[in-house]
Amino acid sequence: MKRQPIVRMRPRNAFYAQSGGVTAVINASACGVIETARRHKRVIANVYAGRDGIVGALTEDLIDTGRESAAAIRGLRHTPAGAFGSARYKLAGLEKNRAQYERLIEVFRAHDIGYFFYNGGNDSMDTAHKVSEIGRLLGYPIACIGVPKTVDNDLPITDCCPGFGSVAKYIAISTREAALDVASMARTSTKVFVLEVMGRHAGWIAAAAGLAGQKAGDAPHIILFPEIAFDREQFLAKVKGSVQRCGYCVIVVSEGVRDASGKFLAEAGTRDAFGHAQLGGVGPVVAQMTKEALGYKFHWAVADYLQRAARHAASAVDVKQAYAVGKAAVEFAVQGKNAVMPVIVRNSSMPYRWSIGEAPLEKIANREKKVPRTYITADGFGITAACRRYLSPLIGGEDYPPYRDGLPVYVELKKIAVKRRLKQPFAL
Amino acid sequence: MKRQPIVRMRPRNAFYAQSGGVTAVINASACGVIETARRHKRVIANVYAGRDGIVGALTEDLIDTGRESAAAIRGLRHTPAGAFGSARYKLAGLEKNRAQYERLIEVFRAHDIGYFFYNGGNDSMDTAHKVSEIGRLLGYPIACIGVPKTVDNDLPITDCCPGFGSVAKYIAISTREAALDVASMARTSTKVFVLEVMGRHAGWIAAAAGLAGQKAGDAPHIILFPEIAFDREQFLAKVKGSVQRCGYCVIVVSEGVRDASGKFLAEAGTRDAFGHAQLGGVGPVVAQMTKEALGYKFHWAVADYLQRAARHAASAVDVKQAYAVGKAAVEFAVQGKNAVMPVIVRNSSMPYRWSIGEAPLEKIANREKKVPRTYITADGFGITAACRRYLSPLIGGEDYPPYRDGLPVYVELKKIAVKRRLKQPFAL
Numbered sequence: 036m037k038r039q040p041i042v043r044m045r046p047r048n049a050f051y052a053q054s055g056g057v058t059a060v061i062n063a064s065a066c067g068v069i070e071t072a073r074r075h076k077r078v079i080a081n082v083y084a085g086r087d088g089i090v091g092a093l094t095e096d097l098i099d100t101g102r103e104s105a106a107a108i109r110g111l112r113h114t115p116a117g118a119f120g121s122a123r124y125k126l127a128g129l130e131k132n133r134a135q136y137e138r139l140i141e142v143f144r145a146h147d148i149g150y151f152f153y154n155g156g157n158d159s160m161d162t163a164h165k166v167s168e169i170g171r172l173l174g175y176p177i178a179c180i181g182v183p184k185t186v187d188n189d190l191p192i193t194d195c196c197p198g199f200g201s202v203a204k205y206i207a208i209s210t211r212e213a214a215l216d217v218a219s220m221a222r223t224s225t226k227v228f229v230l231e232v233m234g235r236h237a238g239w240i241a242a243a244a245g246l247a248g249q250k251a252g253d254a255p256h257i258i259l260f261p262e263i264a265f266d267r268e269q270f271l272a273k274v275k276g277s278v279q280r281c282g283y284c285v286i287v288v289s290e291g292v293r294d295a296s297g298k299f300l301a302e303a304g305t306r307d308a309f310g311h312a313q314l315g316g317v318g319p320v321v322a323q324m325t326k327e328a329l330g331y332k333f334h335w336a337v338a339d340y341l342q343r344a345a346r347h348a349a350s351a352v353d354v355k356q357a358y359a360v361g362k363a364a365v366e367f368a369v370q371g372k373n374a375v376m377p378v379i380v381r382n383s384s385m386p387y388r389w390s391i392g393e394a395p396l397e398k399i400a401n402r403e404k405k406v407p408r409t410y411i412t413a414d415g416f417g418i419t420a421a422c423r424r425y426l427s428p429l430i431g432g433e434d435y436p437p438y439r440d441g442l443p444v445y446v447e448l449k450k451i452a453v454k455r456r457l458k459q460p461f462a463l
Numbered sequence: 464m465k466r467q468p469i470v471r472m473r474p475r476n477a478f479y480a481q482s483g484g485v486t487a488v489i490n491a492s493a494c495g496v497i498e499t500a501r502r503h504k505r506v507i508a509n510v511y512a513g514r515d516g517i518v519g520a521l522t523e524d525l526i527d528t529g530r531e532s533a534a535a536i537r538g539l540r541h542t543p544a545g546a547f548g549s550a551r552y553k554l555a556g557l558e559k560n561r562a563q564y565e566r567l568i569e570v571f572r573a574h575d576i577g578y579f580f581y582n583g584g585n586d587s588m589d590t591a592h593k594v595s596e597i598g599r600l601l602g603y604p605i606a607c608i609g610v611p612k613t614v615d616n617d618l619p620i621t622d623c624c625p626g627f628g629s630v631a632k633y634i635a636i637s638t639r640e641a642a643l644d645v646a647s648m649a650r651t652s653t654k655v656f657v658l659e660v661m662g663r664h665a666g667w668i669a670a671a672a673g674l675a676g677q678k679a680g681d682a683p684h685i686i687l688f689p690e691i692a693f694d695r696e697q698f699l700a701k702v703k704g705s706v707q708r709c710g711y712c713v714i715v716v717s718e719g720v721r722d723a724s725g726k727f728l729a730e731a732g733t734r735d736a737f738g739h740a741q742l743g744g745v746g747p748v749v750a751q752m753t754k755e756a757l758g759y760k761f762h763w764a765v766a767d768y769l770q771r772a773a774r775h776a777a778s779a780v781d782v783k784q785a786y787a788v789g790k791a792a793v794e795f796a797v798q799g800k801n802a803v804m805p806v807i808v809r810n811s812s813m814p815y816r817w818s819i820g821e822a823p824l825e826k827i828a829n830r831e832k833k834v835p836r837t838y839i840t841a842d843g844f845g846i847t848a849a850c851r852r853y854l855s856p857l858i859g860g861e862d863y864p865p866y867r868d869g870l871p872v873y874v875e876l877k878k879i880a881v882k883r884r885l886k887q888p889f890a891l
Contacts, residue, residue, distance in 0.1 A: 053647070056648070057644055057647050057648060059640075087650045087651065088651075090650065090651060114643070115640050115643055115644065116640070116643035116644040116646070116647045117644075117647030117648065118647070119647075120647050120648070120650060121647050121648050122648070122650065122651040122652075123648065123651045123652045124651050204869055204870075207869070207870055208775050208870060208871060209769050209772075209773075211870060211871065211873070212487075212543050212544070212768075212769070212772035212773060212774060212775065212871075212873075213767075213768040213769055213772050215542070215543055215544035215772060215873060216485055216543065216544040216768045216771065216772040217768065218544070219481070219485050219544045219545030219546070219547075219548050219549050220484070220485060220545065220548070220549050220550070220551065222515045222518065222548065222550065223515065223516075223518060223550040223551045223552050224550075224551045228768060230769075246869075246870065247870070318765075334767055334768060335765070335767060336765050336766060336767035336768060336769050337746075337763070337764055337765045338764060338766075338769065339641075339762055339763060339764035340640075340641040340644045340645065340656060340762060340764060341637045341640070341641055341658075341764050341766065341769075343644065344637075344640035344641050344643060344644040345637075345640055346640060347636050347640065347776055348775055348776070350869060427868055427869065430868075430869035430870070431868065431869045432869065433863070433866055433869075435861070435863070438861055440855055440858075440859065441632055441635070441674075441778060441855065441858035441859045441860065442632075442635055442636060442639060442674065442675070442858070443636060443639065443640075445639070445640075445643060
């Protein structure tokens with residue numbers, strides 16, 4: 036019988052921060068981190084969360100998650116957006132802004148933080164990697180573990196990104212529902228409906244709309260990807276054909292669509308009397324284009340934050356994976372790992388089976404995974420069977436939040452601050 | 464012991480049509496009509512549905528609902544939009560367009576239609592009323608029963624309108640979710656978020672967003688109603704105050720908001736180089752206004768059809784009421800009533816209790832019920848406790864559709880046409 040060696044370490048604190056655009060399930064990752072840390076008290080004494088992400092670390096504004104009840108932490112699993120606050124705040128390069136990194140280490144040292152969990156996209160993985168480096172350089176070793184999150188689904192290595200599955204599900208549901216609406220009234224009313232979705236560089240969210248249709252003629256009839264240069268004539272011909280064949284045309288457009296010269300379509304819109312850039316996004320631009328060229332009555336919707344906050348329609352698979360990467364991050368730290376990120380590994384598509392793997396932060400940082408050409412139909416306006424096989428499992432299952440009085444009950448944390456230990460404040 | 468008199472009538476057919484903008488639950492009313500008619504075979508032989516609403520009656524394009532399975536009809540209860548097609552087609556006055564009414568009677572006569580169920584808003588109740596009149600004048604008596612439907616909730620007499628509760632729930636949920644998103648990132652990102660909702664004349668949908676907040680400081684911080692003339696200075700002061708106090712400001716704006724001169728705010732927007740009216744709706748106009756005056760970073764969403772098609776987030780109360788008015792309409796017809804509409808009667812708010820009443824079509828037709836001033840706070844930007852008591856029960860309960868592969872399963876009917884019996888076609 037083999038005996039496990041017992042490693043006795045002094046427990047140290049962990050720092051957890053949410054970064055960048057929030058999602059319907061980033062708090063499920065927070066829940067995974069905190070609940071798992073609470074089961075490893077001999078290694079992790081307490082988890083401090085940054086108020087407003089990394090900004091909370093720089094300003095020594097730490098939230099004591101130990102003061103939150105088990106029920107409140109459990110409730111994070113079904114609560115959208117960033118419960119501790121997130122930040123759009125990119126730390127510059129080490130040479131350019133060494134003071135920021137030194138400040139981080141100073142704060143971590145003051146609060147005996149030995150573990151850094153950074154929940155974000157590729158920029159954040161870059162930051163986490165740099166923090167690990169600077170810690171080593173400054174003689175303050177800190178285990179930096181990334182926790183993947185992005186609705187854009189554009190991180191490399193991992194099969195998919197927590198946050199994406201729920202947006203994908205929301206957009207596929209919304210497209211299917213709105214298409215039924217348009218179909219029922221097309222004879223005497225709206226013939227062209229445009230839904231604008233997120234995705235400035237990668238068209239994964241737009242692609243997900245394709246799941247709404249199942250057979251030829253089903254909506255969406257046209258998907259506009261940022262990966263495909265927009266061609267006005269081909270597009271208009273496709274709209275016309277769709278209206279002639281089906282009676283209507285549902286178009287899903289990614290906010291990041293550009294023309295052949297690389298110019299965002301959204302920028303091609305109108306300007307007001309003062310020359311200010313137009314108000315609308317790409318959705319209204321595309322809708323208006325069909326009206327002017329073909330004369331069809333149109334409507335458009337811009338889902339904006341509604342899509343990434345829609346916890347009420349979250350994918351059960353996404354929620355599970357978001358929790359799992361939070362849990363795995365803590366387990367990696369407990370195992371003594373550093374500068375890594377848990378990734379989702381697809382073992383099988385049908386039936387869908389996945390597990391958690393591991394990747395070095397430096398291989399994640401600052402890289403983008405776009406929708407491959409093989410996932411887009413030859414004409415550039417739809418998704419292929421291969422894309423459908425990839426996407427479909429990610430929206431699988433429903434995971435409804437609890438409701439009271441007709442509305443989802445989302446938790447609100449106490450967010451009690453940890454007492455400051457440093458004298459000097461830090462100017463952002 | 465009292466014996467029921469047995470009335471022997473020759474069973475006749477019924478005509479059912481959906482009219483105007485569709486909703487998440489208008490098919491639940493269709494389900495109520497058809498299922499109830501099937502239980503009254505001695506009175507109603509079969510239900511023919513108009514393909515694309517009243518247009519189907521004029522063109523003698525009738526769908527034989529008798530050819531649809533019980534399971535398909537049952538599935539209508541959880542299927543959004545208009546399963547038979549709806550139309551924006553208003554019949555003119557009797558004098559002006561007598562030919563249309565005569566054609567209707569001709570089609571009804573050809574198909575032995577003795578009952579006319581018209582599922583729509585106030586325009587449709589006007590039409591149903593006129594059909595009843597013209598039938599009498601032309602010696603073809605037909606029982607015309609209205610079935611209320613409108614997301615706008617603006618029909619008089621009835622306490623609320625089927626279709627509204629589900630939009631209200633969707634908007635309240637979406638506002639709560641998007642507000643959490645904005646709150647989590649306001650420190651370093653978006654400070655003003657604008658959600659544009661439907662409601663060109665009445666602000667009921669905008670009011671429903673108010674349910675998202677429960678205590679002082681909760682979003683939405685500002686609701687813009689069509690019932691209140693827009694005052695730019697007061698509005699901007701309120702935005703500024705909200706950002707200063709809460710760190711962010713969530714605004715819900717009704718598409719029908721007008722300034723003091725009666726001009727739609729949406730029309731105050733930009734024009735393109737050719738002088739075409741601006742693309743955006745009122746949402747982007749309002750967002751841009753805050754940016755220009757106060758400099759805040761903003762985002763905006765326009766829910767458009769997503770809100771009224773969102774069966775995935777339907778109110779259980781709304782679904783029940785939609786079914787109940789369809790059922791009651793048939794029961795009224797069986798009882799020999801004419802030119803009436805079932806209405807929803809509120810018996811109690813807490814706990815919520817309702818029943819079905821009855822109102823003459825002429826009292827419903829062409830009237831609009833707006834949000835009363837007592838439901839809007841003194842400053843014009845929020846809802847009062849009385850409004851909350853009225854609205855809250857209407858979004859009560861969840862009624863999820865079945866899902867397969869991560870998406871709601873909505874029924875698609877066979878829609879087999881009834882054989883035409885008239886020689887001449889009808890030009891719309």
